Amino acid sequence: QQQVKQSPQSLIVQKGGISIINCAYENTAFDYFPWYQQFPGKGPALLIAIRPDVSEKKEGRFTISFNKSAKQFSLHIMDSQPGDSATYFCAANYGGSQGNLIFGKGTKLSVKP
């Protein structure tokens, strides 16, 4: 019940295209849903986050769509650029203890020029 399932495992997109990464969860106690971006040799960096009382959040080219009833959320990267090539992790914060983030298994995004 504490799992966060992420798909696809890898994604190849042409420059200018839309990248879409999906996540699903079971536990309704999750109350905060961040997305992290990780480049090789670096730590995960917070990209964008959403709380379950909001259905969509947009920051620049990055948008989170959240479907509370379906227990799903997704990251959309518009106008994808080669510099966006990285591994993306969705996560969910498990309420009831402090900051216990459960991570998805990651999606390796490659944006071809």
Place this chain on the structure above:
Amino acid sequence: DTAVSQTPKYLVTQMGNDKSIKCEQNLGHDTMYWYKQDSKKFLKIMFSYNNKELIINETVPNRFSPKSPDKAHLNLHINSLELGDSAVYFCASSQSRNQPQHFGDGTRLSIL
């Protein structure tokens, strides 16, 4: 200035040794964490500390012990290292529960 810094960046050692990884944050955050990232890049929380109190302790071997001398530091001590401990260990911090976590750049531990 680096917000969350870990040392060393690389650690190569032999099975059975004892080692420590240091972490410092200059963000004034109240909570610090240790994560393990395995060879498949799966990230899993190991520990977190809030105001010097251990508040999360996942099912990690007791060979791993976090130690926090003050709010800005959370060090990770590992005894009797095993081959399976090879991974990248990340330190992170956040202002409080449900606030964004900021990660360091990791320590790559390799056990020979």
